[in-house]
Amino acid sequence: MSTIEKALAKQKQAEQKRSNVIDAQVPENTSTNQSTSPLPSEAINRPIQTTIDKETIVLDGEGLTDRGFIYGSSSTHHIQEEFRHIKRKLLNNAFGPAAKTLKHSNLIMVSSSSPNEGKTFISINLALSIALEQEKTVLLVDADVLRPSLHRELQFERKEGLLEYLLNKVQSISEVIYNTNITNLKLIPAGKPHHLTNELLASTKMAALAEELAQRYPDRIVIFDCPPILGVTETPVLSSLVGQAVVVVEESKTKIDDVKKAVSQLDENIAVGFVMNKTVMSKKDGYGYYGYGYNKKN
Template sequence: MSTIEKALQKQREKNQQGSADQAQEETAATAAGNSPAENTADKVEQVQAASPNGNNKREPIVIDQKELKEKGLITDSTERQKIKDEFRYIKRKLLNNAFGSGASSLENGNLVMVSSGKPNEGKTFVSINLALSIALEQDKTVLLIDADVIRPSISTELNISPRKGLVEYLLGEVSNVSEVIYNTSINNLKIIPAGEPHHLTSELLTSDKMSQLTQELANRYGDRMVIFDSPPLIEVNESQVLANLMGQALVVVEESHSKIADIQKAVDSLNEDLAIGFVINKAVQTQKDMYGYYGY
């Protein structure tokens, strides 16, 4: 007996005090494939969601707008948010380099690496907000990738349940990258989680398959920005390899904490052909202050 048939049998037994004949007709119709299409689809979807072995990876990721607001992240509400204005300013430069006047001088301009010199300077916060801001565009989509597979944070910040992601694709456990690209409840936003921890994460990020993936993402959709939340740049060799595959880079700098020497060291490790910008994070703001952003 198939999983679907078992589930229907269980439902029939629960309802046998009602109409046993009607339940038998529904089972027969489903087995024969003669029930209305939308009813059958509903039942199959319910069984898959209930079954521990069901294929749940295609379920969209639900992102709670209330939680976004509580964490200081951009929401899709009509409410005016200062952070929206700040990231609107940042994304305009990136979009121009990817699709506007700056595109002709950049290779893979729609691939943006977000990193920092050292951990805990706010790169994931910037990555998520940048993706949320671009998702508000009417004619663009954005793919947010948790490429910091050593210390992934995006799933935690967005309360995403564990599921296959970048690591599983690079290991060959899934055959097509589309299997780990998840739709979300936010229009125009898709996500590739980091996936399960693995002892070869460093080698995976520097593999030929990762290089091939970035080329596919750069060329597959002409209207898509791809944001990589990447490992810190200092003393993490895979970040420097990853940077060679990008068209643009944002280096997150923590105000009153990041050292000039570290910032210089981080930038020196980047490909000189990259368009590089800086975001000053955790700044003490006045009404006139915004996130610092220094051109290219």
């Protein structure tokens, strides 16, 4: 048995002890804007335009919906459905009976073996899905500090964030936790890149932050949009700070060997699930209709 196979076997064993592993498929967004499922519109204070002030990041719902993000009842129905499934498993692991077997079960990292597989897309949609439909608060952290993109995807100006905190440029983490116009969604942007950017993710201050977030906000889901796993040594270090990992796999593109290699580098005590992203879909009833399924790890 190779080292990877051993690690995977170990991981599998650990997972079997837990009630839920997150496996799901997310289709490629086609922005059809068909919706049948009402979401609590009171959760959203709709913006007139995308603006930002010191306190609140105001998200442009229409723009987000157009780009395949879940934002209120106008979001495409199938996207909402897919994320409902993924979210349920994550929430069960975070707060259900399995939570006792995980350290920091409410901290979730989103990563992938290689760049560009959809980590940020999945992170944002997960955060929005949880914030819009659950009573839980979500904190979305841009931990891809070398190539941050949360600000670009959510269309807000770059702000002080995680890096300033890790570099002691701000006194407390609350200074870089921004409210948004979605009541249950808060954001920590990446901040300004620094020559030690990725190294800071493996710092003791980062470990202390994870501890603080887990202790101070036990009812809050914290989602870390992370760098890829292969070739970024700090990402596996981050996995030791969280309770769960979502590994994004791009359908028809990601190599299975890369996934195995990547997963073998993650902490063996965390819950690991897979999201198959950009799945190819069939057309039905004149709009995008996409089946979903579970992609059991084996």
